[in-house]
Amino acid sequence: xxxxxxxxxxxxxxxxxxxxxxxxxxxxxxxxxxxxxxxxxxxxxxxxxxxxxxxxxxxxxxxxxxxxxxxxxxxxxxxxxxxxxxxxxxxxxxxxxxxxxxxxxxxxxxxxxxxxxxxxxxxxxxxxxxxxxxxxxxxxxxxxxxxxxxxxxxxxxxxxxxxxxxxxxxxxxxxxxxxxxxxxxxxxxxxxxxxxxxxxxxxxxxxxxxxxxxxxxxxxxxxxxxxxxxxxxxxxxxxxxxxxxxxxxxxxxxxxxxxxxxxxxxxxxxxxxxxxxxxx
Amino acid sequence: xxxxxxxxxxxxxxxxxxxxxxxxxxxxxxxxxxxxxxxxxxxxxxxxxxxxxxxxxxxxxxxxxxxxxxxxxxxxxxxxxxxxxxxxxxxxxxxxxxxxxxxxxxxxxxxxxxxxxxxxxxxxxxxxxxxxxxxxxxxxxxxxxxxxxxxxxxxxxxxxxxxxxxxxxxxxxxxxxxxxxxxxxxxxxxxxxxxxxxxxxxxxxxxxxxxxxxxxxxxxxxxxxxxxxxxxxxxxx
Numbered sequence: 021x022x023x024x025x026x027x028x029x030x031x032x033x034x035x036x037x038x039x040x041x042x043x044x045x046x047x048x049x050x051x052x053x054x055x056x057x058x059x060x061x062x063x064x065x066x067x068x069x070x071x072x073x074x075x076x077x078x079x080x081x082x083x084x085x086x087x088x089x090x091x092x093x094x095x096x097x098x099x100x101x102x103x104x105x106x107x108x109x110x111x112x113x114x115x116x117x118x119x120x121x122x123x124x125x126x127x128x129x130x131x132x133x134x135x136x137x138x139x140x141x142x143x144x145x146x147x148x149x150x151x152x153x154x155x156x157x158x159x160x161x162x163x164x165x166x167x168x169x170x171x172x173x174x175x176x177x178x179x180x181x182x183x184x185x186x187x188x189x190x191x192x193x194x195x196x197x198x199x200x201x202x203x204x205x206x207x208x209x210x211x212x213x214x215x216x217x218x219x220x221x222x223x224x225x226x227x228x229x230x231x232x233x234x235x236x237x238x239x240x241x242x243x244x245x246x247x248x249x250x251x252x253x254x255x256x257x258x259x260x261x262x263x264x265x266x267x268x269x270x271x272x273x274x275x276x277x278x279x280x281x282x283x284x285x286x287x288x289x290x291x292x293x294x295x296x297x298x299x300x
Numbered sequence: 301x302x303x304x305x306x307x308x309x310x311x312x313x314x315x316x317x318x319x320x321x322x323x324x325x326x327x328x329x330x331x332x333x334x335x336x337x338x339x340x341x342x343x344x345x346x347x348x349x350x351x352x353x354x355x356x357x358x359x360x361x362x363x364x365x366x367x368x369x370x371x372x373x374x375x376x377x378x379x380x381x382x383x384x385x386x387x388x389x390x391x392x393x394x395x396x397x398x399x400x401x402x403x404x405x406x407x408x409x410x411x412x413x414x415x416x417x418x419x420x421x422x423x424x425x426x427x428x429x430x431x432x433x434x435x436x437x438x439x440x441x442x443x444x445x446x447x448x449x450x451x452x453x454x455x456x457x458x459x460x461x462x463x464x465x466x467x468x469x470x471x472x473x474x475x476x477x478x479x480x481x482x483x484x485x486x487x488x489x490x491x492x493x494x495x496x497x498x499x500x501x502x503x504x505x506x507x508x509x510x511x512x513x514x515x516x517x518x519x520x521x522x523x524x525x526x527x528x529x530x531x532x533x534x535x536x537x
Contacts, residue, residue: 188377195354195371196391206393210381287381289419 076257084257085264092241097265099242100231103159104273107166108227112220115171119178119219123212124204136175144169145233152238162234169230170223177222181215182208214288217281221274228270243269303365305330305441305473308351310360313343319498320346321358326492326501328441333467333474335484337527338494344477347499348443351475366473370439374446376426378418378433385414388432396436404432407466424455428462435466442467444476448483456480457515460487464511481527485520486513493530503530 058078064070065077072080085093118136121128147168155161185208193203235244243262250258306328313321320343328334336344349355350362352371378387388404389396405414408428418426427447434442447463448456460483467474478484484491488507495502505523513520 188373188375189379191354192373192377192379192390195352202393206390207379210379213381285381287417287419289380 073254074256076260081257081260081264084255085261088246088258088261093265096241096243096246096262097269099239100235100244101269103162103166103234103242104227104231104269107163107231108170108224110163111167111170111227112174112223114167115174115219115223116178116216119175119182123179123182124208133179140172140176144172144230148233148237157238162231162239165234166227166230169226173222173226174216174219177215177219178212181212181219184215185211214285217277217285221277221281224273224277225270228266228273232266303330304328305364305366306351306475307363308347308360309362310347310350310358312360313346313350313355313358321350322498322500324360324500326351328473328475330440331467331471331473332490333464333476333488335476335478335488335491336494337478337481337484337491337531338499339496339531340479342494342496343499344494345445348445348475348477352443364441366440368437368439369441369443370434370437372427372430372434372442372444372447374449376418376423376430378421378426378429380418383415383417384410384421384429387418387429388436390433391437401432401436404435407435407469408432408462424451424459427451427459431459431463431466435470435472438470439472441473441475444474446477446479449478449480456483461512463487468511481524481531482515482520485523485527486515491523491527493527493534495534502534503527 062078065072065075122132147165151161151165155164189207189211193207232244235242236248239245243266246262247259304327308326310321310324312319338344346355350358352369385401388401405411408431410425410428448459464487476487485507491505491507492501493503505527507523509517509519
């Protein structure tokens with residue numbers, strides 16, 4: 021193959037129906053294992069190997085979900101979503117600002133990095149009692165806890181992303197006499213984007229984790245409240261329903277970030293799990 | 301006498317305790333092609349970086365009458381998130397001159413690849429883009445740091461011819477660093493054989509052949525023998 025005959029649009033060159041069926045085949049593969057587990061569970065509970073007051077059958081959980089969906093579920097989802105999003109927004113924004121500052125300036129690194137390293141070594145849940153004492157048990161303490169949880173992965177990945185930028189690309193900008201803001205806009209920011217996305221995604225997943233922690237401790241609504249309510253009333257079906265909703269929401273928010281990542285980082289030349297010869 | 305575009309005198313350039321360059325005079329006339337020939341690590345790239353203004357910490361003088369100087373690196377160093385077109389016009393942000401970029405794409409033989417991303421290019425194609433990016437600012441001097449050392453021998457010959465063609469068409473003087481004796485002799489009007497550390501210019505070889513040249517020209521073979529002798533005396537090979 022000569023270099024010029026290299027196809028640039030390889031994935032698009034396939035006929036559309038074939039691509040579609042391939043996508044569906046992938047989706048079916050992804051669903052196979054969960055479906056199998058659900059079927060086995062249903063069977064095992066129905067024939068009485070597992071007591072249903074401990075492990076409700078999947079069909080029963082589905083019914084509980086439906087009942088909840090007609091009542092209070094949306095209130096709980098709304099409350100949790102608002103907390104996660106505001107906490108994540110605050111934590112991630114601060115983290116990006118500090119990451120840019122520390123990543124771009126050795127002076128800032130010398131002043132700030134040791135402090136952040138110290139704070140990072142505190143398990144974030146250790147903040148809970150203090151936050152409750154200072155901020156009370158209402159929304160503020162929950163949002164702050166989620167923001168703390170989201171801060172560190174975003175900050176760490178952000179600094180690493182900036183420090184991992186290829187010096188050779190930066191030199192191209194210096195060659196053209198770029199000013200610092202222009203260097204940041206034209207080279208540093210786009211080059212750091214892959215690492216920033218990694219940080220944002222892991223920050224988002226930690227935000228969900230800390231949401232549950234915050235709501236388990238003290239809340240009157242939210243999915244974490246639903247979890248502890250299910251435990252107190254001995255309703256494992258409610259607990260499992262809440263877990264399923266949490267999984268769906270977590271997946272949804274991560275999928276949103278992933279699709280943004282795919283859109284902005286289409287230029288990356290990365291390994292996709294297949295050798296070039298496997299490509300159709 | 302023609303005015304020199306570049307007149308460089310490096311008295312001394314040191315990295316920590318080691319002297320890398322020692323007493324080097326180098327002049328470049330308009331439209332002239334000059335090669336610095338020497339082994340890797342002899343300081344020729346450092347000399348080029350001094351000329352480019354990337355390295356300011358040295359003892360000596362740098363006089364330039366050239367309006368614009370452009371640099372082509374050893375690797376293409378394209379921005380992977382920009383298309384070929386945007387990479388070529390990189391120095392002008394997003395307000396690049398589309399017509400000029402399109403012309404350069406044609407001239408380096410990449411017609412139809414304007415919207416391709418660097419990941420879709422072969423090494424030789426990427427280096428063509430890098431050359432086009434160097435030409436975008438309409439420089440009078442193009443500095444090249446071992447520009448073809450990472451591509452295969454056949455691609456290298458093609459790219460050498462392309463470079464000469466472009467230099468002639470746009471009236472550009474070339475200052476080239478290379479460790480390839482054939483490349484230096486084939487491209488240049490003058491070849492400066494460098495000494496090993498601390499480097500200075502050991503010998504200047506004129507190549508009095510018109511372009512286009514024949515790679516099999518006996519004079520090239522003769523000059524190659526001479527430069528190899530010099531390199532051997534310098535304990536380079």
